[in-house]
Amino acid sequence: MRRLVQRTGQTLRRLGLAADEIASRRSRHLPLYWRIFAYALAASAVVGLAIVLFFPAASGLFLFGLYSIPSNSAIPLPHEPGLLFFAKFYHPVWIALAGTLGTAIAAFADYELVGRAMQHPKISGARETRVYQWACRWLMARPFVTVVIFAATPLPVYVVRVLAPASGYSIGRYVAAMMVGRFPRFLAVAWLGYVVPIPAWVLGLMFVMLVLPFLFTSLTNPDSEEGAGDQERIAILDSLEMELEPQASSSTRIPAASRLFDPVD
Secondary structure, three states: OHHHHHHHHHHHHHHHHHHHHHHHOOOOOOOHHHHHHHHHHHHHHHHHHHHHHHOHHHHHHHHHHHHHHHHOOOOOOOOHHHHHHHOOOOOHHHHHHHHHHHHHHHHHHHHHHHHHHHHOHHHHHHHHOHHHHHHHHHHHHOHHHHHHHHHHOOOOOHHHHHHHHHOOOOHHHHHHHHHHHHHHHHHHHHHHHHHOOOOHHHHHHHHHHHHHHHHHHHHHOOHHHHHHHHHHHHHHHHHHHHHHOOOOOHHHOOOOHHHHHOOOO
């Protein structure tokens, strides 16, 4: 836990240094969704530190809340094994609340990432296809109810994670719909883990089986396709950096995003 707090502090320090450089050069602010996401992470770190110091028995809830951020985002990380594991130690209502808050935080990052991806030349062409336009019209016919249904049921929630920001649906209503749908789902799964203790090795096996398809797909792709994917991700990051930074000399460039997570000297 101490190592986790130290790494969180290092990451926040890196983000703070980058923000100071941006402000000192009078460049534009970070996009709104990135700012909200960063503020939410900082607030989570403060709350987590307070929990560790004053309520150490509830530290697991903080860890599950952190785990819920990437596991309820575009990152292919399953949330069920972690939820079932922590449900053995805490009441299902607290588990559901922690997971729902993590989902709300992740939604802001998903909105910005999907928006950036849809602007990329190699992806933006998909917006002109009939399937994409039909899917957007289908979602926007009943957006709130549709997001709630996908969030609360075993339906693939990544569908609305992509279509909602791509269709221009309100981020506030999207977050509210995700919370309305996710809370009862988390509560039901947490109650199962609370009533029926599942061995840790079974949960570990479940985690591996859920992650394995993604790893298999990544490892079996040709090197050329991997390189092309890397170039697309770099292009998206470069477009974000161009928005954040006006024309500047090489001596005043912001550190690359990947270096924000390097160890602090």
